Amino acid sequence: MAQEKSMAVSEFLSNAELLKQGAEARVYRTKFLGKPTILKERFPKRYRHPVLDEKLTHRRTVQEVRSILRCRKAGISTPVVYFVDYTTHCIFLEEIVGSLTVRDHIASAQQPGSCADAELEQLAKRIGQILAKMHDEDVIHGDLTTSNMLLRRRPENKESDLVLIDFGLSYNSALPEDKGVDLYVLEKAFLSTHPNTESLFEKLLKSYAASSKRSAAVIKKLDEVRLRGRKRSMVG
């Protein structure tokens, strides 16, 4: 049975259009049961030991699907999972048609002449709310960046929908420590990708704090982790 499935998956792969090669998977565009689909293939990484590679690849495929389902149940927008094949480590996901990354959106809004400050603040607030909701479900994303958030334009709605993607490093945890590190990872990625956005990120954190009842402990941990990061630059 597994053999049969894998053959079918490899057929999909050979007909699919390669979109990009991320850090751990090749991402293709294809059709699955007539629907526009993103196929994410975790191919073997030859630089790492085969035992470690198999362990990481399997764990991440499982975690990605689990966390997506958990988020969707909580009403957080993520792509629908159509199909998973654990032999070839392939996930078939809904393609978010007509979307752009938050990263590209902020970059274009930062262009001189574009006076979108209020709109960006609104977006930062929404990101904060959604992350608070995700953390209240005890989902730790593990790789929060502005490349892993999509904006889906809805013609019937003025406001576009914020979709979280790429849950490959995600896991479940209720610990404020894990949630604090999740925000720390985002903070670093956010500020290094988008220069001069400190106040914007401050708004994001404020909205996060206001949206979750359990945020106080998380923000306290975030402050702690920041200090931990400073220590590391002691010795050259």
Next chain:
Amino acid sequence: MTVVIGFEGSANKIGIGIIRDGEVLSNPRRTYITPPGQGFMPSDTARHHRAVILTVLKEALEQAGLKPADIDCVAYTKGPGMGAPLVTVALVARTVAQLWGKPLLGVNHCIGHIEMGRLITQANNPTVLYVSGGNTQVIAYSERRYRIFGETIDIAVGNCLDRFARVIKISNDPSPGYNIEQMAKKGSQYVELPYTVKGMDVSFSGILSYIEEVAHKMLSSGQCAAEDLCFSLQETLFSMLVEITERAMAHCGSQEVLIVGGVGCNLRLQEMMGVMCKERGAKLFATDERFCIDNGAMIAQAGWEMFRSGQVTELEDSWITQRYRTDEVEVTWRD
């Protein structure tokens, strides 16, 4: 022609190098080596540097065939690093600058590594993996800063290796990392260790605690050999480093990697990074121990770039700092 002399002594290496327009004229270095099982303490390290710095300075000038009058600028490491050794080296740099009547320049140690790597490998705009005993960072340049995309959230990778070496008493001569690398070549059994990647960040303290806990038990019960532990530790740590580098490359759309810092001369790390680069059609740049490990020429090279773009450090501003992040420096010499 611009000639810059660079003084480096932020950790257990003391090095003085002279650079003339991209050419390394001399780059002598000494290392403070402690007995197995021991790290280097700041005050002892400073004492070591004090004892040899004038000899090294003489060597640097003689090998370059230069007189003090030929030098245009005196660069020294301002930080980050250990306080006492930094003070020692800065004091000598300040003194010779005044004796010779030359301008001074305080250099960020991490920037020194990056600029030296760029000079030696001719990498144009790479994603930089900076790995040493004190630092683990994934860096890319944008808008006049070297921005840190990923880094360790606790201890540095070199620190993890050094402290593991102390646990099972591996020699610190020439360096613990080098000896682990040689032993790992003889290891074959893969021992599973924790693997902690958080986006573009990594954490090594949990791996160290775990291996500190189990190493002696596993070795005395004959479950595995010391060589197997070296092998497994390297495989695990380096996989994490390659993974976050690749993630930063995917995030930034970069097709070049440059490895710098003391751990960067590990050939297994270079090999793994090479495989990753090949898989995504990217190019790897790396150097050997002469320029990866802390040295004077790297401070001279960063100093050369800064001096040419019009920077100098006034005497009253020529202090040192133990904490000095890579992204605090405004890069005035790149577009």
